[in-house]
Amino acid sequence: MAKSASFTCSNCSAVHSKWSGRCDDCGSWNTISEDTPLSAGPETKGLGAARGKTITLSSLAEEDAPRPRTKSGLGELDRVLGGGLVPASAILVGGDPGIGKSTLLLQGAAAFAKAGLKAVYISGEEATSQVRMRARRLGLSDAPVQLAAETNLRNILTTLEKETPDVAIIDSIQTMWLDTVGSAPGSVSQVRAAAHELTSFAKRRGISVVLVGHVTKEGQIAGPRVVEHMVDTVLYFEGERGHQFRILRAVKNRFGPADEIGVFEMTGEGLSQVSNPSALFLSDQDAQQPGSAVFAGIEGTRPVLCEFQALVAPAPAGQARRSVVGWDGGRLAMILAVLEARCGIPFAGLDVYLNVAGGLRISEPAADLAVAAALLSAREDTSLPRRTVVFGEISLSGSVRPVGQTETRLKEAQKLGFEAAILPERSKMGTIAGFEVQKMPDLATLVGTIFGAG
């Protein structure tokens, strides 16, 4: 049976069975083109043409030698990779243009080269002289990294095959093109074919490849999401443009925990590591403002303290605004609804702004109670108790549910000079000397004890 052709929209990556002038999914015109088969190997001829060879099956109990990892010496990068670079792995590093991906990977390449790996950096975006200039600025000119400026993937693969480096950095996947694919570099079919070639090359030749990918405004790595499925590890480099802090976050990792973060600071001499991120994300605790609550969170395997800031102000006539930076807007709406329905505190007619200080992005439900505390504090114009951290998940019934790793959170808070915590009633914990805890069975208790109302 012949394989039927498929057509992909270069704007939204929707796949269609036939060509048309307008994509039904995103409505854009002239963006649909026919997909080119990835390779003309035997699988495209259909199963009837030739029999495959028998593959060996093995049991789950069989032991493999652990994959030797190489540490770069950049602790924050190694942490996010799950303890160093795994040989023959494919890694995608995504992020907004200008966030610092090229800087991070040039520093990473230099660090791996100094750790004894043969590292190659291929730029499709900058000339070698520009990369050298950046290396000088970063103080890395003496690092044994080999450099090239090239976008033709056939040339790149031939070179890598000859040079056999341990790690190759491809900056960026959107600039690479294959002469077997008809469309322009950056199009969905080019990105997908280039990523497929590079990842299968990595496995075949035992070379680790790091692909840089630009992210679109919607937060997707431009090109099809399938690139994320092809690689072993997906890292996002994120941060607010106005802030110097940058977070490298593992969103997928076949060789380590996902959700691990590494924290960096962009300086005049490149990225420097931040080994104690909690101190960074907190403002001066002695001058605590109304609307501010410190959340003791867990990012990956490590505790991170950060500050939620809320502002509640009368809305001009019409629709009240809800604006969130660094947290989920849907979750904010839920907490406002619970405060209104279970505690009788209305937010109708009020604008609500919520912000995580320092440009951090929080996704843990454990932040619910800290958000509620910040909102109440802003609404009542009353500061929360000083040197106090808050955490706990809020359910729709208004009860406060315990969250994991209570002691890790409290110890981090104590280390940073905090003296008290507001937390869920049924939290599993021992007593911590010199640390006061206030246990909340439900949100109404928080309203009553902290704000004397409800």
Ligand code: TYD
């Ligand atoms: P870059 O790594 O080129 O970003 P990307 O590859 O993600 O597009 O980083 C560009 C920004 O980083 C640019 O605005 C300048 C800034 N920068 C510094 O602040 N300090 C430095 O040492 C370097 C190299 C860049």
Ligand code: MG
């Ligand atoms: Mg770049």
